[in-house]
Amino acid sequence: MYNIDTMSKGTFNGGVFLSERKEYTVDKKTKAIPAPREIILPLSQHIGSPNEPLVKPGDNVKLGQRIGESKSPVSAPVHSPVSGRVKSIQDFSNPIYRKTPAVVIENDGNDESVELVKRENPEELSKQELIRIIRDAGVVGLGGATFPTHIKLNVPGKIDTLIINGAECEPYLTCDHRLMIEKTNEILNGIYLLARILEVSNIFLAIEDNKLSAIFAMEKAIRERIKKFSRSKGHMPVQIVVLKAKYPQGGENQLIKAILKKEVLPGKFPTDMGIVVQNVGTCFAIYQAAYEGKPLIERCVTFTGGCLKEPGNFIVRFGTLLKDAIEFCGGFRERPAKIIIGGPMMGIAQYSLDIPTVKGVTGVIFLSKRELKFFEESTCIRCARCVDVCPVNLVPTEIMRMVKYSRWHYLDKLHPGDCIECGACAYACASKVPLVQYIKLAKLKEAKKK
Numbered sequence: 539m540y541n542i543d544t545m546s547k548g549t550f551n552g553g554v555f556l557s558e559r560k561e562y563t564v565d566k567k568t569k570a571i572p573a574p575r576e577i578i579l580p581l582s583q584h585i586g587s588p589n590e591p592l593v594k595p596g597d598n599v600k601l602g603q604r605i606g607e608s609k610s611p612v613s614a615p616v617h618s619p620v621s622g623r624v625k626s627i628q629d630f631s632n633p634i635y636r637k638t639p640a641v642v643i644e645n646d647g648n649d650e651s652v653e654l655v656k657r658e659n660p661e662e663l664s665k666q667e668l669i670r671i672i673r674d675a676g677v678v679g680l681g682g683a684t685f686p687t688h689i690k691l692n693v694p695g696k697i698d699t700l701i702i703n704g705a706e707c708e709p710y711l712t713c714d715h716r717l718m719i720e721k722t723n724e725i726l727n728g729i730y731l732l733a734r735i736l737e738v739s740n741i742f743l744a745i746e747d748n749k750l751s752a753i754f755a756m757e758k759a760i761r762e763r764i765k766k767f768s769r770s771k772g773h774m775p776v777q778i779v780v781l782k783a784k785y786p787q788g789g790e791n792q793l794i795k796a797i798l799k800k801e802v803l804p805g806k807f808p809t810d811m812g813i814v815v816q817n818v819g820t821c822f823a824i825y826q827a828a829y830e831g832k833p834l835i836e837r838c839v840t841f842t843g844g845c846l847k848e849p850g851n852f853i854v855r856f857g858t859l860l861k862d863a864i865e866f867c868g869g870f871r872e873r874p875a876k877i878i879i880g881g882p883m884m885g886i887a888q889y890s891l892d893i894p895t896v897k898g899v900t901g902v903i904f905l906s907k908r909e910l911k912f913f914e915e916s917t918c919i920r921c922a923r924c925v926d927v928c929p930v931n932l933v934p935t936e937i938m939r940m941v942k943y944s945r946w947h948y949l950d951k952l953h954p955g956d957c958i959e960c961g962a963c964a965y966a967c968a969s970k971v972p973l974v975q976y977i978k979l980a981k982l983k984e985a986k987k988k
């Protein structure tokens with residue numbers, strides 16, 4: 539049993555301590571939002587090549603039917619989350635990737651599904667078969683990155699270490715926390731399938747110290763599993779690593795630093811060092827694909843913020859418009875002053891409720907005026923707070939100065955390309971300089987030079 543107060547906790551250099559604001563939703567059981575009458579499903583919901591439609595207006599589709607895919611390897615197919623009729627295919631706003639083609643489906647309410655191939659022992663399948671199942675199910679990184687998972691599992695060279703990311707360091711978001719409590723064994727099954735595919739010798743499950751209930755649930759399940767099965771069946775110990783709740787602890791490179799004390803050098807990937815990082819939500823999706831034969835058609839999303847009557851965690855089918863989902867949450871207590879998809883630090887502000895949920899949506903935050911703070915930018919006082927908190931050792935104030943005074947030729951010495959856009963520097967800035975905006979500009983300039 540853990541004594542959280544006295545144990546030493548891993549962390550990385552820099553970072554900021556944020557007000558968590560997770561109390562709105564963390565103790566509420568996850569509910570499913572019923573599928574709306576009309577689904578607007580973006581054809582591409584991943585990082586990589588865009589998908590082409592496999593259906594046309596007038597076609598009937600079944601729940602789980604593949605309706606978009608690409609021949610390019612760096613892609614993930616999309617599947618219909620309902621049964622019904624395709625009304626149209628048209629460009630539609632996407633909360634993450636601007637406007638993209640989307641399939642509009644009239645839901646017949648029957649949930650008539652394609653045949654789902656259930657498997658009792660998928661761990662007995664070959665590595666390549668498992669990777670194919672994960673690819674065909676359209677699984678992508680569900681921590682928000684949406685990189686196709688099968689690509690990360692098919693890397694050349696030996697992978698020695700698997701890190702499962704249960705940090706969930708952004709304020710307000712609790713979907714991963716709830717998943718670890720409610721789908722503990724399913725996540726564990728997904729972790730063991732990953733271990734089987736990658737043939738790793740170390741598995742770490744990283745959870746921040748503000749998620750005690752998730753730590754205890756996962757720890758109990760791991761102990762029971764080890765008691766029940768022999769190591770030869772692939773059930774090696776999963777080591778839980780309790781991390782300091784600090785932002786941006788959930789970044790891949792920050793996790794690696796905190797757990798293994800290793801730096802991922804600029805231009806390199808964790809896989810170059812024999813490490814794969816996967817989110818707990820992705821492990822659950824892998825479980826569903828391999829055991830239940832279910833493609834990725836829905837996910838757990840945190841709907842939260844002071845404006846909602848009933849904030850909570852909800853299973854939402856992809857293509858559900860925010861306005862339909864809000865109705866299920868009892869509507870608004872007051873009109874939101876700001877809507878953010880994702881966490882408040884790295885999320886994307888939205889201008890409408892006519893936005894469909896997609897694979898990369900971890901949460902939607904509806905903030906009231908009282909929850910927002912507005913600041914005037916003032917002159918940099920050279921306090922170096924931004925330098926102290928930067929988790930990748932950049933000098934944000936210098937990058938800002940070079941951009942402000944158009945000294946573009948100095949930028950390459952300041953490496954703005956290494957910035958992970960976490961926003962810790964802007965948050966800590968004494969003069970409230972919008973540093974991330976300046977750094978994004980610097981990145982664009984640098985990219986154009988290449």
Ligand code: SF4
Nearest residue numbers: 928957958960961963
């Ligand atoms: S410079 Fe980039 S990586 Fe460093 S704190 Fe600022 S946003 Fe984060």
Ligand code: SF4
Nearest residue numbers: 918919921922924967
């Ligand atoms: S934190 Fe803000 S005020 Fe301080 S050095 Fe950085 S940019 Fe300047």
